[in-house]
Amino acid sequence: xxxxxxxxxxxxxxxxxxxxxxxxxxxxxxxxxxxxxxxxxxxxxxxxxxxxxxxxxxxxxxxxxxxxxxxxxxxxxxxxxxxxxxxxxxxxxxxxxxxxxxxxxxxxxxxxxxxxxxxxxxxxxxxxxxxxxxxxxxxxxxxxxxxxxxxxxxxxxxxxxxxxxxxxxxxxxxxxxxxxxxxxxxxxxxxxxxxxxxxxxxxxxxxxxxxxxxxxxxxxxxxxxxxxxxxxxxxxxxxxxxxxxxxxxxxxxxxxxxxxxxxxxxxxxxxxxxxxxxxxxxxxxxxxxxxxxxxxxxxxxxxxxxxxxxxxxxxxxxxxxxxxxxxxxxxxxxxxxxxxxxxxxxxxxxxxxxxxxxxxxxxxxxxxxxxxxxxxxxxxxxxxxxxxxxxxxxxxxxxxxxxxxxxxxxxxxxxxxxxxxxxxxxxxxxxxxxxxxxxxxxxx
Amino acid sequence: xxxxxxxxxxxxxxxxxxxxxxxxxxxxxxxxxxxxxxxxxxxxxxxxxxxxxxxxxxxxxxxxxxxxxxxxxxxxxxxxxxxxxxxxxxxxxxxxxxxxxxxxxxxxxxxxxxxxxxxxxxxxxxxxxxxxxxxxxxxxxxxxxxxxxxxxxxxxxxxxxxxxxxxxxxxxxxxxxxxxxxxxxxxxxxxxxxxxxxxxxxxxxxxxxxxxxxxxxxxxxxxxxxxxxxxxxxxxxxxxxxxxxxxxxxxxxxxxxxxxxxxxxxxxxxxxxxxxxxxxxxxxxxxxxxxxxxx
Numbered sequence: 001x002x003x004x005x006x007x008x009x010x011x012x013x014x015x016x017x018x019x020x021x022x023x024x025x026x027x028x029x030x031x032x033x034x035x036x037x038x039x040x041x042x043x044x045x046x047x048x049x050x051x052x053x054x055x056x057x058x059x060x061x062x063x064x065x066x067x068x069x070x071x072x073x074x075x076x077x078x079x080x081x082x083x084x085x086x087x088x089x090x091x092x093x094x095x096x097x098x099x100x101x102x103x104x105x106x107x108x109x110x111x112x113x114x115x116x117x118x119x120x121x122x123x124x125x126x127x128x129x130x131x132x133x134x135x136x137x138x139x140x141x142x143x144x145x146x147x148x149x150x151x152x153x154x155x156x157x158x159x160x161x162x163x164x165x166x167x168x169x170x171x172x173x174x175x176x177x178x179x180x181x182x183x184x185x186x187x188x189x190x191x192x193x194x195x196x197x198x199x200x201x202x203x204x205x206x207x208x209x210x211x212x213x214x215x216x217x218x219x220x221x222x223x224x225x226x227x228x229x230x231x232x233x234x235x236x237x238x239x240x241x242x243x244x245x246x247x248x249x250x251x252x253x254x255x256x257x258x259x260x261x262x263x264x265x266x267x268x269x270x271x272x273x274x275x276x277x278x279x280x281x282x283x284x285x286x287x288x289x290x291x292x293x294x295x296x297x298x299x300x301x302x303x304x305x306x307x308x309x310x311x312x313x314x315x316x317x318x319x320x321x322x323x324x325x326x327x328x329x330x331x332x333x334x335x336x337x338x339x340x341x342x343x344x345x346x347x348x349x350x351x352x353x354x355x356x357x358x359x360x361x362x363x364x365x366x367x368x369x370x371x372x373x374x375x376x377x378x379x380x381x382x383x384x385x386x387x388x389x390x391x392x393x394x395x396x397x398x399x400x401x402x403x404x405x406x407x408x409x410x411x412x413x414x415x416x417x418x419x420x421x422x423x424x425x426x427x428x429x430x431x432x433x434x435x436x437x438x439x440x441x442x443x444x
Numbered sequence: 445x446x447x448x449x450x451x452x453x454x455x456x457x458x459x460x461x462x463x464x465x466x467x468x469x470x471x472x473x474x475x476x477x478x479x480x481x482x483x484x485x486x487x488x489x490x491x492x493x494x495x496x497x498x499x500x501x502x503x504x505x506x507x508x509x510x511x512x513x514x515x516x517x518x519x520x521x522x523x524x525x526x527x528x529x530x531x532x533x534x535x536x537x538x539x540x541x542x543x544x545x546x547x548x549x550x551x552x553x554x555x556x557x558x559x560x561x562x563x564x565x566x567x568x569x570x571x572x573x574x575x576x577x578x579x580x581x582x583x584x585x586x587x588x589x590x591x592x593x594x595x596x597x598x599x600x601x602x603x604x605x606x607x608x609x610x611x612x613x614x615x616x617x618x619x620x621x622x623x624x625x626x627x628x629x630x631x632x633x634x635x636x637x638x639x640x641x642x643x644x645x646x647x648x649x650x651x652x653x654x655x656x657x658x659x660x661x662x663x664x665x666x667x668x669x670x671x672x673x674x675x676x677x678x679x680x681x682x683x684x685x686x687x688x689x690x691x692x693x694x695x696x697x698x699x700x701x702x703x704x705x706x707x708x709x710x711x712x713x714x715x716x717x718x719x720x721x722x723x724x725x726x727x728x729x730x731x732x733x734x735x736x737x738x739x
Contacts, residue, residue, distance in 0.1 A: 108703060
């Protein structure tokens, strides 16, 4: 019996090990799915984090109606949960055939060959001229395209018009600079009762990558990683300058501290902005919905493009969350998934994305033009969010270990913005840690 | 005879097979697999790569967050158990009294233990807000404001979690102590009275020794649980604040929010396991010195 148990145990171990192995390390060739039969019946599993709060249900329903041979199964999970779920599904080789994910994790899946390289399909089936440069935002250093954007969650400056009027300041112009924004913010800061705590702050700094340190680093002429995205650039003077300039508004008292922001309802800068406690914020487009839902009827605000940086250039940061196709799916499933993505990029679906703007703006130029020309758009200058993407667009330096090194920087950035650490003192440590994370992936 | 035994044995295996299979598939194999993974690089996508003791070397000597995380759980466990058991003892004596409506009090003190930790964390998250009720109350007596779980100081964060867990767990411990108290024979207490023992002497020489098995049980299970704490720290963690990470948070982060460093997670899991095991053995050895069982 002992012998039997030993054999059973050994067999079980081997079984467990074999069940947990994935594909071979390697990068996918661009596939054209020529064996796909568009008329054959197929079940397509769509992974949709956040469900209809992120992806309009109308798009799913319209696709379902247009492709009767494709049976849809939509796998919905909360945004944070979805990634964890996907990870276990990938380990079990049973993920959705097409799924949406954040751009950083999508790059990671691309590096592991878990999502298809869509370069060949895009070149064959999509007219790139109809779209902004974001269409190719998932391109890695070797030219693979690991997905197509779900939307562009871009950044712009939002400002309270009434506070500008009261201070007698002209509204921001298209070619304003960061220096000018700081000067305006200083003038907008009001401490009328003289208790040392302003009733109105001119600006509010943030520490996250998109609304915080990356725009400042870029505006200071810095880059987070080199062109190969394998070498940290956190030891460069430009990056250091970016972090120092990010903290400057707090240091000089025209931005509230993070502790003040955390203590506000919602714990973010959005409600204080809507309540007129902050005059200017740098905000992602995904915040507009919350602002419009919470603002009073007489609250007037508008958008301005990201100011020109200290290096004389403008950078328009955006997060292109991605649709990726599972590389382990069958040819028929991949074909159906590509049909879905083609539909998602179509004028009809892009207009629906633009109508709701749940997590950002669509990438089709004609839709963006309609949004920009809509007289009823709030904020009116909504184009500030996407007008400069083609020329100055910059994503988050995604690479296969993005979440790893970005997680490292996030902790330090929070400490700098909270005033607990001085950028000049800890930047060598940040550089070392980021490089360690990159080396772990590339040179382990 | 032999055939009969074999036949019976076969039926025996059939009857125990549901338990044996679940033990094998849900406990033993995952455990063996976790031991194997502790010696591998594994990201849940590629097959595990054998790396020997590299993960343990990283955990014990290279990662700068591991030792602070162990310091945090020890501080948490010692503070929490000491304060909680002291309060629970006082509470047990109170709940053992013959007051009117004492049953209602027993229920009231036990209710926090029935509250899910998610809800408790939300309540304390609100109480601990920089402009929350606690800081407002403290301001009336010239204290604060405190930063609680927003603090960059690990000890302040740990204390915040300790107080939350005491609120939640003191009722549970007091119920055990109450049962222990009520289990003490009145004859022994009367005998102590007859011998002229004072109240303090009665407590130190009679009640405490007879309560020691219950206290021992609470200490041993309390420490084993506290040293593996996860949810309270995870749920109460202020965004961006990593001042007080505990091992299980690091394990969780390695598995889910980084690029799948399952090897590190498994290795650290075993380090914590052996730490708890050794401490439990020490407690078990010390049991002979202070725990008295009624003959």
